[in-house]
Amino acid sequence: MFNDTSSLRTHLATRRSGKARDMITPGPDADQLHDIIALALRTPDHGKLAPWRIVTVAGDQRDILAKLLKDAWIADNPGAAGMDLSALDQFAHQAPTLLVLISTPVKDSKIPLWEQQMSAGAVGMNLLHAAHAHGFVGSWLTGWAAYSPAVAKAFGAGEGDTIVGYFFLGTAAADLSERPRPEYDDVVRAWDI
Numbered sequence: 001m002f003n004d005t006s007s008l009r010t011h012l013a014t015r016r017s018g019k020a021r022d023m024i025t026p027g028p029d030a031d032q033l034h035d036i037i038a039l040a041l042r043t044p045d046h047g048k049l050a051p052w053r054i055v056t057v058a059g060d061q062r063d064i065l066a067k068l069l070k071d072a073w074i075a076d077n078p079g080a081a082g083m084d085l086s087a088l089d090q091f092a093h094q095a096p097t098l099l100v101l102i103s104t105p106v107k108d109s110k111i112p113l114w115e116q117q118m119s120a121g122a123v124g125m126n127l128l129h130a131a132h133a134h135g136f137v138g139s140w141l142t143g144w145a146a147y148s149p150a151v152a153k154a155f156g157a158g159e160g161d162t163i164v165g166y167f168f169l170g171t172a173a174a175d176l177s178e179r180p181r182p183e184y185d186d187v188v189r190a191w192d193i
């Protein structure tokens with residue numbers, strides 16, 4: 001049981017994503033990262049299937065990631081050059097820390113695929129909260145790099161698996177301003193049956 005609900009509320013009310021390209025060091029150290037991931041794994045999971053995997057990308061693996069992305073992009077877009085490739089380089093190298101979250105649904109389970117995929121999304125949300133709890137900022141990004149089958153395979157995704165997102169973690173360079181949020185009444189209504 002939480003006995004410090006006001007600080008938990010503050011945590012929930014103040015977390016927001018940062019721009020990965022603006023993140024600076026420090027990122028989480030090894031113990032902090034382990035705890036962030038362990039906290040994120042405390043996620044609702046119908047059937048206790050753990051239908052998700054997290055791949056940590058070490059700092060000295062960023063060049064390998066950049067090459068992987070560029071090779072896969074060129075294979076998909078013959079003749080690609082210049083801006084496209086430098087954007088991929090930038091993507092691969094941004095922020096101090098990078099995790100890749102993969103949805104790995106268990107096939108032929110009685111738990112519907114949708115529920116297993118939602119559980120993977122919940123791990124993603126938990127990662128952002130856990131990073132925030134440790135004083136870091138996170139950013140959940142997808143884009144082409146998340147949907148390239150060649151890139152997914154390089155992260156160990158099998159058939160039916162999907163990259164949920166790249167989770168960049170680090171320190172925010174400046175205070176993050178709040179972004180517009182949906183109006184409560186636009187998205188919440190009493191059941192009017």
Ligand SMILES: Cc1cc2nc3c(=O)[nH]c(=O)nc-3n(C[C@H](O)[C@H](O)[C@H](O)COP(=O)(O)O)c2cc1C
Pocket residue numbers: 015016017018139140141142143164165179
């Ligand atoms: C599944 C998913 C994928 C996303 N992919 C991107 C992306 O590729 N590029 C981007 O700018 N924002 C992306 N976002 C949005 C940001 O992660 C983030 O939600 C937004 O910037 C503000 O988030 P906040 O409410 O946590 O502050 C994605 C969000 C989700 C849930």
